[in-house]
Amino acid sequence: MPNDSLSALAKLVLDFRTARDWKQFHTPKELAISLVVEAAELLEIFQWRQGRELEEAIQKRKSEISDELGDCLHSILLLAHDLKIDLGEALAEKMRKMEAKYPVAKAKGKPKKYNELD
Amino acid sequence: MPNDSLSALAKLVLDFRTARDWKQFHTPKELAISLVVEAAELLEIFQWRQGRELEEAIQKRKSEISDELGDCLHSILLLAHDLKIDLGEALAEKMRKMEAKYPVAKAKGKPKKYNELD
């Protein structure tokens, strides 16, 4: 599977940046701003719609959604690289914490936030 | 390198969800909300600070940042899976578009948005 490796994707993104000398603009704070802006652009696609209309919008705008997901991953990869965070390990660690916080016996079939109120 | 494969990380996240029967709560719209909320939690860490104070906050709160990046990747992986989007390919495609939009000769050393105004 091509493009399945985080390190290969990070290299793609970093080579692009290095060639343009853009690291100077990519402070962690700017990258975090960027991530929020892109995540909000993604959410905008789902805005005001419910049910069948929402489904239709999703199908119709699949390539936009794909683009926004690419944008978000782009910012995340740069942030992780610049802050020397192992992104895959960050996720694995998060899932270990989630396993402890939401044991199957207690959490099954209940929305996370609902569960937190217990 | 462990946890470097997007498909392996997606499996981790999906197995966790399946065991808890949480897919029912994870509509694309809710996942997009989730991504914005987490991205904003990340941005909050950088808020109000500049210069040396910002540097110090970043060092001090590195594990929180790592956690939030994990959260964001978590939502992105679920969204991509549920919408049958190949996340790595989405990023690669985005980079191809960016190559065309920001050729090195034109974009080098100029911030992206500045460049867009040309």
Next chain:
Amino acid sequence: MPNDSLSALAKLVLDFRTARDWKQFHTPKELAISLVVEAAELLEIFQWRQGRELEEAIQKRKSEISDELGDCLHSILLLAHDLKIDLGEALAEKMRKMEAKYPVAKAKGKPKKYNELD
């Protein structure tokens, strides 16, 4: 009705800031970050919930919601003041544009975004 005037509310917020010498931290960019972070905290209250559960969360967390709305208005008032924007006039102007963009005859009963696709 007390606290109904934008200029009186702006004065409240500005006097608070002046007394603490906080204008130095309140660049428009930081205030815009602040607004996104607070808006996302508000959205977080509605996250993962639907129907009756959502209704219950809203009732239960009404004072949190009120707080977040206050936070958002706070940032907006400071931004408007610092950029010499008349906030009430900005809204009135926006409504005039919306009147032109969404005439009653065309827009009645249709969600805004749906309408935009026509």
Next chain:
Amino acid sequence: MPNDSLSALAKLVLDFRTARDWKQFHTPKELAISLVVEAAELLEIFQWRQGRELEEAIQKRKSEISDELGDCLHSILLLAHDLKIDLGEALAEKMRKMEAKYPVAKAKGKPKKYNELD
């Protein structure tokens, strides 16, 4: 001063909505999504820029900024109305809490978040 009263602005916004029968789309959750999306559009204007370039962008795009502030106030007014929250009182109450949390003697000249770490 025209358009200085929150209740008059709320009436403007509500009359517009009633005429179009749009209340059905304006659940609190959708309005909160809307607020985040608009706040992120505002933040996008300040993105990637610092110093003189940021200043120039702000001057050049003042009417866009004004528009986004109007959008944000629009969503906040609707949310407050629908949830029967007195928006002006919400802000006044928030300022009372802030007075208690950040007494002048302790907070003067220190950024809020820095202060919270004390």
